[in-house]
Amino acid sequence: MKAPGTISLRTVLFLSMLISSWGCSDMTDQASFRSQDTPHVLPPAGSVPVTGMELFDGTTRIENPEPATATSIQKGRELFGVNCSMCHGPEGRGDGKVGEVMAPPGPPNLHGDTVQGLDDFDLFVRLTYGYGRMPGFRTRLAASDRWHLVNYVKDLR
Numbered sequence: 290m291k292a293p294g295t296i297s298l299r300t301v302l303f304l305s306m307l308i309s310s311w312g313c314s315d316m317t318d319q320a321s322f323r324s325q326d327t328p329h330v331l332p333p334a335g336s337v338p339v340t341g342m343e344l345f346d347g348t349t350r351i352e353n354p355e356p357a358t359a360t361s362i363q364k365g366r367e368l369f370g371v372n373c374s375m376c377h378g379p380e381g382r383g384d385g386k387v388g389e390v391m392a393p394p395g396p397p398n399l400h401g402d403t404v405q406g407l408d409d410f411d412l413f414v415r416l417t418y419g420y421g422r423m424p425g426f427r428t429r430l431a432a433s434d435r436w437h438l439v440n441y442v443k444d445l446r
């Protein structure tokens with residue numbers, strides 16, 4: 290006869306098995322190192338890698354690393370012609386061939402107050418991850434090219 294309030298050995302065993310099996314489901318997610326591997330070193334907070342995998346997470350505010358020089362704006366203009374003008378129009382007025390047939394009406398005039406009211410970081414996030422029906426360019430354009438585009442869009446003002 291058990292005293293009330295005590296638990297049997299079987300219950301203890303069952304609970305300990307349950308707890309140890311919970312742990313197992315995380316094994317695939319853990320950081321793993323091969324033998325002789327050094328631990329992975331994370332980049333400094335706020336840095337934007339220009340080579341390799343991009344680690345920008347879209348929430349940490351970062352400064353535009355590309356000064357808005359004539360060269361940068363010119364690069365942005367060329368990139369715009371190839372990647373954006375079919376929707377946004379050659380001058381960014383929202384009248385590209387693809388943009389024109391969008392219903393409900395699509396690309397906004399990039400010269401307008403709404404877009405010009407956005408700062409560099411907000412524009413970069415939209416170009417990186419996309420915005421509504423606009424695709425993101427995270428995997429299509431290098432981060433530096435997206436910043437050149439930001440400089441071009443701001444120059445339309």
Ligand code: HEC
Nearest residue numbers: 372373376387395396397404415420421422423424426438
């Ligand atoms: C497939 C068509 C398409 C392409 C390509 C495209 N956009 Fe857009 N863009 C849109 C649409 C549509 C919107 C408005 C959002 C909506 O209606 O869903 C938009 C919105 C924007 C905005 C305004 C965001 C806001 O907060 O109001 C900016 C800035 C912009 N695009 C810049 C660009 C740039 C720069 C490129 C090229 C790198 C580009 N877009 C490529 C369709 C496009």
